[in-house]
Amino acid sequence: MDLLPSDEQQEIAAAAAAFLAKELPIDGVRARRHEKRAVDPEVWARCANLGWFGVGVGEANGGVGYGLVEEAILFREIGRGLAPGPFLATSLAVRAALQTGRIDLAGALMAGDCFAALGLPRDPDAAVEDPLYGAFDLIDDEGASVLLVAGPGGSALVDVSALGPVKRLVALDPASRLGRIDLTGAPATVLPHADAGALFERGTVLAAAILAGTAEAVRDQAAEHARTRVQFGRPIGVHQAIKHRCAEMALRCEAATSQVFFAAAAIDGDRADTGFQASSAKIVATNAAVDNARDNIQIHGGQGYTFGNDANLHLKHAHAVAATMAPLRWHLAHLLDLVPAE
Amino acid sequence: MDLDFTDSDRTFRDEVRTWLAEHVPREGRPTQRAAMRAFDLEWQRTQWDGGWAGISWPEEYGGRGLSLTEQLIWYEEYGRYDLPDIDARFVGISHAGPTLMARASDEQKAYHLPRILKGEVVWCQGFSEPDAGSDLASLRTRGHVDGDEMVISGQKIWTSYADIADWQELLVRTDPDVPKHKGITWIICDMHSPGIEIRPLETMEGESDFCEVFYNDVRLPLANVVGEIDDGWGVAMSTLAFERGTAFTLSQVQLSRIVEDLIDEARDRSAPDGRPLIRDEELARRLATARAEVASLRAMTYAAISRSRRQGSPGPEGSMLKLFFSDAAQRVYRLAFDIVGQDGLEYRSRSSAGGWSGKYLYSFSQSIGGGTSEIQRNIIGERVLGLPRG
Numbered sequence: 001m002d003l004l005p006s007d008e009q010q011e012i013a014a015a016a017a018a019f020l021a022k023e024l025p026i027d028g029v030r031a032r033r034h035e036k037r038a039v040d041p042e043v044w045a046r047c048a049n050l051g052w053f054g055v056g057v058g059e060a061n062g063g064v065g066y067g068l069v070e071e072a073i074l075f076r077e078i079g080r081g082l083a084p085g086p087f088l089a090t091s092l093a094v095r096a097a098l099q100t101g102r103i104d105l106a107g108a109l110m111a112g113d114c115f116a117a118l119g120l121p122r123d124p125d126a127a128v129e130d131p132l133y134g135a136f137d138l139i140d141d142e143g144a145s146v147l148l149v150a151g152p153g154g155s156a157l158v159d160v161s162a163l164g165p166v167k168r169l170v171a172l173d174p175a176s177r178l179g180r181i182d183l184t185g186a187p188a189t190v191l192p193h194a195d196a197g198a199l200f201e202r203g204t205v206l207a208a209a210i211l212a213g214t215a216e217a218v219r220d221q222a223a224e225h226a227r228t229r230v231q232f233g234r235p236i237g238v239h240q241a242i243k244h245r246c247a248e249m250a251l252r253c254e255a256a257t258s259q260v261f262f263a264a265a266a267i268d269g270d271r272a273d274t275g276f277q278a279s280s281a282k283i284v285a286t287n288a289a290v291d292n293a294r295d296n297i298q299i300h301g302g303q304g305y306t307f308g309n310d311a312n313l314h315l316k317h318a319h320a321v322a323a324t325m326a327p328l329r330w331h332l333a334h335l336l337d338l339v340p341a342e
Numbered sequence: 343m344d345l346d347f348t349d350s351d352r353t354f355r356d357e358v359r360t361w362l363a364e365h366v367p368r369e370g371r372p373t374q375r376a377a378m379r380a381f382d383l384e385w386q387r388t389q390w391d392g393g394w395a396g397i398s399w400p401e402e403y404g405g406r407g408l409s410l411t412e413q414l415i416w417y418e419e420y421g422r423y424d425l426p427d428i429d430a431r432f433v434g435i436s437h438a439g440p441t442l443m444a445r446a447s448d449e450q451k452a453y454h455l456p457r458i459l460k461g462e463v464v465w466c467q468g469f470s471e472p473d474a475g476s477d478l479a480s481l482r483t484r485g486h487v488d489g490d491e492m493v494i495s496g497q498k499i500w501t502s503y504a505d506i507a508d509w510q511e512l513l514v515r516t517d518p519d520v521p522k523h524k525g526i527t528w529i530i531c532d533m534h535s536p537g538i539e540i541r542p543l544e545t546m547e548g549e550s551d552f553c554e555v556f557y558n559d560v561r562l563p564l565a566n567v568v569g570e571i572d573d574g575w576g577v578a579m580s581t582l583a584f585e586r587g588t589a590f591t592l593s594q595v596q597l598s599r600i601v602e603d604l605i606d607e608a609r610d611r612s613a614p615d616g617r618p619l620i621r622d623e624e625l626a627r628r629l630a631t632a633r634a635e636v637a638s639l640r641a642m643t644y645a646a647i648s649r650s651r652r653q654g655s656p657g658p659e660g661s662m663l664k665l666f667f668s669d670a671a672q673r674v675y676r677l678a679f680d681i682v683g684q685d686g687l688e689y690r691s692r693s694s695a696g697g698w699s700g701k702y703l704y705s706f707s708q709s710i711g712g713g714t715s716e717i718q719r720n721i722i723g724e725r726v727l728g729l730p731r732g
């Protein structure tokens with residue numbers, strides 16, 4: 001047993017962090033907020049070159065051949081750097097395409113020639129069938145080729161061309177684009193039941209990894225501000241009101257990141273309690289991200305309330321990510337229905 | 343101790359109710375800044391014309407000369423309707439006005455107070471600076487006397503409505519060589535003076551309600567000093583006590599309406615299993631708690647007004663009201679955000695219909711503006727409970 005990243009895994013994280021800081025800096029979220037696509041297509045292509053959309057896909061299928069642990073390590077960095085864009089949707093869509101024999105689509109997604117959007121069912125338990133009915137919120141659908149739906153009700157791919165007109169909405173999160181649609185029988189490529197469940201669990205862990213990264217980013221931003229912001233002649237971090245808040249933030253991160261790795265390792269190791277571990281990760285990471293983001297704003301005072309400060313971007317993104325892979329309420333109810341962990 | 347309003351209070355309440363019902367503005371508040379200013383002032387003027395401006399202000403300044411009880415009744419009735427927030431009128435009505443009444447010269451009062459009540463002017467508050475927020479007394483914007491003028495240079499920040507304001511309550515450092523609380527002067531600044539540059543800042547809620555204000559050798563007449571030169575801290579403290587005291591009454595009444603709206607939302611919306619959301623035990627418990635907290639907020643307001651009537655001014659207990667209010671408001675708007683669920687992915691401004699996501703974002707300012715919650719806790723610990731100072 002070893003729940004800490006190996007040297008090689010740490011290198012994956014460091015390389016991803018360096019790439020994101022250079023190519024997808026958080027300022028871009030503000031700069032591109034009125035663009036149709038949250039990510040510059042050229043940068044997206046470079047992410048594809050790094051193999052990011054096939055990290056957990058076997059080499060025989062054109063992927064990198066790592067496990068979910070490595071993928072979670074990457075997604076934690078994506079959360080930490082607040083990299084906008086359909087990373088989660090595209091990585092899951094690759095897997096869904098392979099499982100349904102759509103090899104060309106998987107290849108095109110991995111190559112960065114196209115990307116996927118997430119379809120969040122308004123009712124997380126509604127059955128995902130072909131043809132597909134129901135109301136969906138669409139994340140990053142503008143310019144996407146395919147819509148990925150992955151939830152407790154099943155998983156499927158829907159070609160965007162088959163969607164019909166999408167209602168455009170202003171997203172709370174400037175790092176994502178939002179649409180809404182009522183599907184009235186769209187043709188869908190539905191995953192077999194077992195594959196769909198596994199995909200949903202993987203997606204749940206990856207969403208949790210992004211959220212754990214958010215929690216860590218704002219912890220660091222808060223601690224830095226507490227060390228350097230001077231009021232009453234001393235750094236504000238000398239006050240326990242601030243110091244203890246920062247300590248709580250650190251605690252939430254430790255819990256969230258550990259549980260994300262545990263859940264990812266559980267899936268890689270084919271344990272029986274993967275659903276239990278994945279839901280636990282999503283719950284703890286959601287709370288860590290949202291609570292830490294809130295505390296970070298407070299610690300920043302007036303600055304924290306401005307759009308120009310990163311603090312608000314993390315909060316908004318945390319809420320957007322938390323809504324994916326079934327909301328908190330669903331995971332809370334679901335976790336109690338499961339048998340205890342192994 | 344009793345909760346009974348007198349016959350004349352009841353008559354007053356009826357009059358307020360009748361008038362408000364007839365004068366609810368039909369249009370929403372515009373977002374374009376000049377139009378917003380016009381809208382806010384127009385609404386103030388309507389109240390003035392109806393005889394409802396400055397209910398508890400002395401008659402000599404154009405007020406009604408009534409007590410805080412009538413003021414409370416007005417706010418209670420006002421809060422029942424979806425009426426415009428106090429917004430750009432806040433500083434004039436709840437800050438600068440009360441401070442001027444307490445500390446200004448007769449000429450200053452005679453000039454400014456009626457203009458505030460008649461809705462002719464917008465005031466803003468120039469206290470905070472980049473390096474002087476919680477530690478307000480460390481402010482560095484300089485004011486030096488030159489003949490019969492004060493010359494101002496420096497910078498303020500987070501000044502709400504500076505871009506549409508006519509006047510500002512401005513704190514400047516006039517003596518840098520004495521302990522920081524001395525050597526500060528409270529001066530009335532004409533926002534149209536040469537040398538003032540205003541840069542709006544975008545908030546996380548999406549509005550540009552506050553600004554950076556730069557002062558480049560701005561010349562103000564010495565006659566604009568309120569109180570004595572170098573005695574501005576005492577003047578400022580009377581303002582802050584007001585901000586933390588009865589100025590919250592309207593917000594409190596509005597919050598209670600919001601909680602009732604939310605309860606309706608929870609009845610109307612259904613969970614995925616088809617049952618109304620209000621049947622969700624966790625949400626139901628949080629809603630009930632919110633109702634109770636908002637009820638006690640009203641009780642605290644009554645207590646604060648009663649205390650104020652006996653003592654003449656709001657005491658440090660105002661900090662408790664502010665802290666309890668901002669905590670409760672943040673919980674309520676977070677609850678709202680949880681109730682609307684996936685709808686919250688869409689941004690809707692706080693003043694629009696169904697603007698729960700905007701209201702949620704706005705609620706983050708409640709524990710920062712007007713003195714942070716940490717600072718309120720320090721005040722409560724030190725001034726209410728007598729704990730040692732940190």
Ligand SMILES: Cc1cc2nc3c(=O)[nH]c(=O)nc-3n(C[C@H](O)[C@H](O)[C@H](O)COP(=O)(O)OP(=O)(O)OC[C@H]3O[C@@H](n4cnc5c(N)ncnc54)[C@H](O)[C@@H]3O)c2cc1C
Nearest residue numbers: 239298299301302467469470475476500502707711714716
């Ligand atoms: C929406 C909004 C509107 C505003 N409008 C105005 C306005 O019109 N005019 C105006 O002058 N100002 C205005 N302000 C500014 C407001 O008063 C300041 O933001 C506030 O006083 C905090 O100062 P700061 O931003 O410098 O934060 P800081 O003082 O730097 O505080 C940072 C953090 O440190 C904490 N902290 C600081 N000192 C202590 C301590 N001793 N003990 C424990 N914790 C501490 C704070 O609580 C906070 O969490 C507004 C602010 C907001 C958010």
